[in-house]
Amino acid sequence: MYEQLLQPLDLGPIRVRNRIFNPPHGTSLSHQGVVTDDLIAYHRSRARGGVGLIIMEGMTVHPSYGFEESFLYAGSDRIIEGLNRLAQSCRAEGTPVFGQLFHAGRGVRLSHDGSRPLSYSASDVPDERYRVVPVPMSNEMVWEFIESYADAAERLAQADLDGVEILASMGYLIPQFLNPETNRRDDEFGGDAEGRMRFLREIISHSRARIGPGKTLGVRVTLDEKTDKGLPALDMIEICQILEADGHVDYFSVISGSSAAPDGWIHVFPPMSVAQGFVADDAAQLKQAVTKPVLVAGRINQPQLADEVLTTGKADMVGLARALIADPEFVNKMATGNADDIRACVGCNQACVGHRLAHFPVSCIQNPVSGRERKLGEMEQAGVTKKILVIGGGPAGMKAAVTAAERGHQVELHEKNARLGGQVNLAEALPGRAEFGGVTTNLEQELRQARVSVVLNSQIDDSALRDIAPDHVVIATGADTRLPEVEVEGIEIIDAWSVIRGDVKPGNNVVIADWSCDWAGLGVAEKLARAGHYVRLLSSGCVAGESIQAIVRDQWIGVLHQLGVEMIPYARFYGGVDGSVFFQHMTGGEAIVCEGVDTIVSCYASQANRDCDWIEAIEGLTVWRVGDAVSPRTVEEAVLEGLQLGWSI
Ligand SMILES: Cc1cc2nc3c(=O)[nH]c(=O)nc-3n(C[C@H](O)[C@H](O)[C@H](O)COP(=O)(O)O)c2cc1C
Ligand code: SF4
Incomplete structure (x- = not known):
């Protein structure tokens, strides 16, 4: 071949x-x-x-x-x-x-x-x-x-x-x-x-x-x-x-x-x-x-x-x-x-x-x-083989597991969902972004190569932890979505992740309140506009997608423009009442009001998942946190931190 x-x-x-x-x-x-x-x-x-x-x-x-x-x-x-x-x-x-x-x-x-x-x-x-x-x-x-x-x-x-x-x-x-x-x-x-x-x-x-x-x-x-x-x-x-x-x-x-x-x-x-x-x-x-x-x-x-x-x-x-x-x-x-x-x-x-x-x-x-x-090029083998439990199969957990296993540790990775990938699974579900799923495919292959034992649909509780009896635990449970603390009455507000997953169906007239200025706002806007919704994307940055790489953003904005998405920058989300959604211009201070809105889709800061705090409280057990479970960022930091942690164990 x-x-x-x-x-x-x-x-x-x-x-x-x-x-x-x-x-x-x-x-x-x-x-x-x-x-x-x-x-x-x-x-x-x-x-x-x-x-x-x-x-x-x-x-x-x-x-x-x-x-x-x-x-x-x-x-x-x-x-x-x-x-x-x-x-x-x-x-x-x-x-x-x-x-x-x-x-x-x-x-x-x-x-x-x-x-x-x-x-x-x-x-x-x-x-x-x-x-x-x-x-x-x-x-x-x-x-x-x-x-x-x-x-x-x-x-x-x-x-x-x-x-x-x-x-x-x-x-x-x-x-x-x-x-x-x-x-x-x-x-x-x-x-x-x-x-x-x-x-x-x-x-x-x-x-x-x-x-x-x-x-x-x-x-x-x-x-x-x-x-x-x-x-x-x-x-x-x-x-x-x-x-x-x-x-x-x-x-x-x-x-x-x-x-x-x-x-x-x-x-x-x-x-x-x-x-x-x-x-x-x-x-x-x-x-x-x-x-x-x-x-x-x-x-x-x-x-x-x-x-x-x-x-x-x-x-x-x-x-x-x-x-x-x-x-x-x-x-x-x-x-x-x-x-x-x-x-x-x-x-x-x-x-x-x-x-x-x-x-x-x-x-x-x-x-x-x-x-x-x-x-980071020359990896040293661990002196003593330890039993490592990694909780969470997103990019951070996968990379930490791979690296620790490559260095000679015995590693088990437990993921509560039926699939590995974490937020990559959301990103790849957006229009034209399927290739991003390659991040998971590649890490899965690395897990196989490194002979990491992967257990899906597995929520770690006290008895599971006792059965596994790890020497060390890595908490890589990622982040959870949340809504901003604003008043919304008489109008539906949902988070971007549930729209991407298809858990909820927004109304026809949608406003996206985009604090994140990343792939989620652009992607949800494209998804909904392609499905025939009237979409307004109000971003907190000076341009939609400000937080992501400029070329990717420029291309995406061109697509949204073709699809008729209205994009309004410098918009701070204030709340909504009965079909009206309120923003404030972030420098001018005036109100920006969107009328006739059926659904607000929120792209707000996610928060570190704390499900495994109880493990950190166990005396005598070394526990690390990694990736979004420390603070929500991107795949890049998740993989880098996973690697660095795997190196240090
Ligand atoms: C970070 C980066 C810097 C680049 N700098 C140059 C350069 O100095 N000169 C050049 O001719 N092309 C440059 N390119 C373009 C690449 O040579 C190549 O044509 C382009 O990345 C497409 O190939 P790829 O899909 O294999 O990455 C650069 C590409 C990247 C990713
Ligand atoms: S960071 Fe660059 S090299 Fe790595 S997957 Fe993305 S495009 Fe490819």
């Missing part, structure tokens, strides 16, 4: 051992523009996991987009030493490493000191996403940038990386030159298609001249920017054909989306609502037009999907960015017939993209070791 995925491939002068690559992704594991030991440990663990090729995160090339707190900076020789150590470390595991070079042009969201920096682009066309007006680059500056790319490429070669990739996609600086919408120049870098392409061609030919024929040179391109005013796919295909004819490029890597606008941005980091493998057809289109290998990435999270892309001839290599954040051992598991053990990425974007955009090291809600390899 997966034979084709395990075949080697030549990318120019470099041979890779299989067809899976780790696409470039900013990790926030660098420091002051250089490689850290944490970044080396991160990549080494993916190399050890069997991936054929690692293409490192976009490194910036010119001081005008330095931002060394957020990016590796290839504009200085300081980068060489660390890059070299990283390359050696991955090569020792059998994986070559390429580095990606980029400049965002007008797409600037960062600052050096809080003030807005100048941004540079082909022309002064405003950016829709960050609302930036760039400075048009002088002709002299364009040549300076070309040299900066070439200097940076040479540094990567000096660091003994195996290749260099030029990022010519996602609406960043190079596409800003390629696209007539953003390039209004009248010098040799503007005008017709040939002029607009010159910047890219010069970068490539200068870079090739510096790295020589012994290193691979690739280009990352977008065929479909998924936004108005993006460069048409056919134009990009023609550009690739010209680059191929120039003879400097060894491969093309295809991605979708653009940083220039929210709709395009959603497709750069596609959440679970975007179809799996959605870029493969774009790659296939390019593959028919060029002879060099074509690489593709975008929502490929299972070996069978990767295999299909390859065996149908759509691409020559398949990229797994988030899939390897979720499971660095993906390739080894696939290659050894253990594909069922792969912890598949569910496309939630929470701890990977979410952390990155908030300037924290990337991680995964399902795999907290990602980005923390040096802290």
